[in-house]
Amino acid sequence: MTSNNRYMLSSVKNALRLLRSFTLEEPEKKVTDLAESLGLGKSTVSRLLSTLESEGFVIKDEETRKYRLGLSILHLNTVLTSHLEITRESQPVLEQLVNEVEETAHVAQLEDMEVIYVNRVECSHPVRILSHIGRRNPLHCTSSGKVLLAFQGEHKVEQYIDQKGLQPYTLKTITDPEKLKMELETIKKQGYAISIEERMEGVTSIAAPIKDYTGKVKYALTVIGPVHRMNPYHPQMIHKVINAAKEISERLGYWRN
Incomplete structure (x- = not known):
């Protein structure tokens, strides 16, 4: 047993796994659903839910017998996002960009070999797309994911392909490892990535890298909209996205030579 595992409480870990199992697609779940998806006994799940409910982290609908996330989650989210430097520094830039291109813009970062959106400014005529704050998406079929993966180095690219695979989401998803590697090299050279219906039909996006004060690519700025x-290939769109990403980089302390 490692020193890390020695101090890990299984009950706390299972409670956190339970909370993370709620998604936009499945915002409400029954005890049996949770027990099956988590591989736990129904009595264990019931005890976890009762504890979480007492602290406001889940709410039970007495009619449907289903549970959903409670307001305590929203409070924690507010505390977190209000203190994230990337949220503070990117907000005015995103607002200006959305005002100019009239499409929704996001900031995303890499976490556990997935892209997760940490800030978002919506346009006045949004479409239903698979992106919101906290949303996780694959790397190989999203413009933000490809930007983040392109600057991770060959080892990380190979690791992603081996562990995650190149799952096809549409007919346009890149599933050939060599083709993906070639595109990632192009992205590094040109400084932006484009995805057209690779993750979801009818949706396109363009992303550019955001650097921290050390010059490392930590985030990606994305503009997303209907095809x-x-x-995304329009020169003015490319120019605006790249410049906005550079402005956020400078606000984070990166100094261009």
Whole structure:
């Protein structure tokens, strides 16, 4: 047993796993659903839910017998996002960018070989897309994911391909490892990535890297919209996205030579 595992409480870990199992697609779940998905006994799940409910982290609907996340989660989210430097520094830049391109913009970061969105400014005519604060998406089929993966180095790229695989989400998803590697090299050279219906049909996006004060790519700025309205290859769009990403980088302390 390692020193880390020695101090790990299984009950706390299971409670956290339970909370993370709620998603936008499945915001409400029954005890049996949770027990099956987590591989735990129903009595264990019931005890965890009762404890979490007492602290406001979950709420039970007495009619449907289903549980959903409680307001205590929202409070923690507010505390976290209000103190995230990237949120503070990117907010005015995102607002200006959305005002100019009239499409929704996000900031994303890499976590556990997935892209997770940490800030978002929505346009006045949004479409239903698979992106929101806290949303996790694959790396190989999203523009933000490809940007973040491109600057991770060959070892990380190989690790992602081996562990995650290149799952096809649409007919346009890149599933050939060599083709993905070639595109990542192109992204590094040109300084931006484009995804057209690779994750979801009818949706396109463009992303550019955001650097921290050390010059390391830590985040990606993304503009996303419907294919019938947004052209990610338009020079003006590319220019605005790259410049906005550079402005956020400078606000984070990166100094361009």
